[in-house]
Amino acid sequence: MRLVLDTNIIVSCLIWGGVPRQLLDLGRDGRVTFFTSSLLLDELADVLSREKFAVLLSSQGITPDFLMQHYGMLAKLVKLQPIERTVRYIDDDAVVATALAAKAHVIATGDSDLLVLHPWQEIRILNATDTLQHVLGKTETGK
Numbered sequence: 001m002r003l004v005l006d007t008n009i010i011v012s013c014l015i016w017g018g019v020p021r022q023l024l025d026l027g028r029d030g031r032v033t034f035f036t037s038s039l040l041l042d043e044l045a046d047v048l049s050r051e052k053f054a055v056l057l058s059s060q061g062i063t064p065d066f067l068m069q070h071y072g073m074l075a076k077l078v079k080l081q082p083i084e085r086t087v088r089y090i091d092d093d094a095v096v097a098t099a100l101a102a103k104a105h106v107i108a109t110g111d112s113d114l115l116v117l118h119p120w121q122e123i124r125i126l127n128a129t130d131t132l133q134h135v136l137g138k139t140e141t142g143k
Contacts, residue, residue: 001031001032001033001105001106001135001138002032002033002035002102002103002104002105002106003023003027003032003033003034003035003104003105003106003107003108003131003135004034004035004036004040004095004098004099004102004104004106004107004108005020005023005034005036005075005107005108005109006095006107006108006109006110006111006114007040007043007044007047008109008110008111009023009108009109009110009128010044010071011044011047011048011053012110012128014048014067014070014071015053015056015057015067018128019128019129019132020108020128022132023108023128023131023132023135024074026132026135027074027075028074031135032135033076034071034074034075034076035075035076035077035078035098035099035101035102035104036071036072036075036076036077036078036098037077037078037079037080037094037097037098037101038077038080039080039094039097039098040094040095040098041068041072041077043094044068044071045064045068048064048067048068049064076102078098078101078102079101080094080097080098080101081097081100081101092111092113092114095107095109095111095114096114096117096120096123099120099123100121100123104123105123105124106123106124106125106126106131106134106135107120107123107124107125107126108126108127108128108131109125109126109127110127110128115127
């Protein structure tokens with residue numbers, strides 16, 4: 001299954017765990033394939049470098065660069081094509097454009113501006129919990 005993780009989901013899985021971490025584990029196990037773009041990686045680097053994460057990352061002995069490399073090894077990079085405006089924030093359009101370029105099955109996000117688009121063309125737009133349930137349901141049944 002082909003997934004695009006929005007930045008908020010990536011940050012959650014890399015730093016806090018929970019359901020987003022379970023999604024990351026599915027990628028590590030090869031049960032799903034993650035896709036990203038240079039725009040999404042730039043946004044992730046910006047978010048991970050914010051001061052509010054500095055103390056937390058430092059206390060865990062991790063750097064934003066380490067997390068970027070870690071996620072970069074799991075996600076395949078796609079080249080974006082221009083798309084029509086879909087949501088009010090251009091960063092959210094980058095998520096949709098990445099999913100279209102990747103021919104993704106699901107966008108996992110916590111962003112309500114994206115969630116209201118579900119489904120976008122043939123792409124499911126789900127929160128982390130619903131994405132996990134969808135992926136596990138598909139992989140267990142082999143569909």
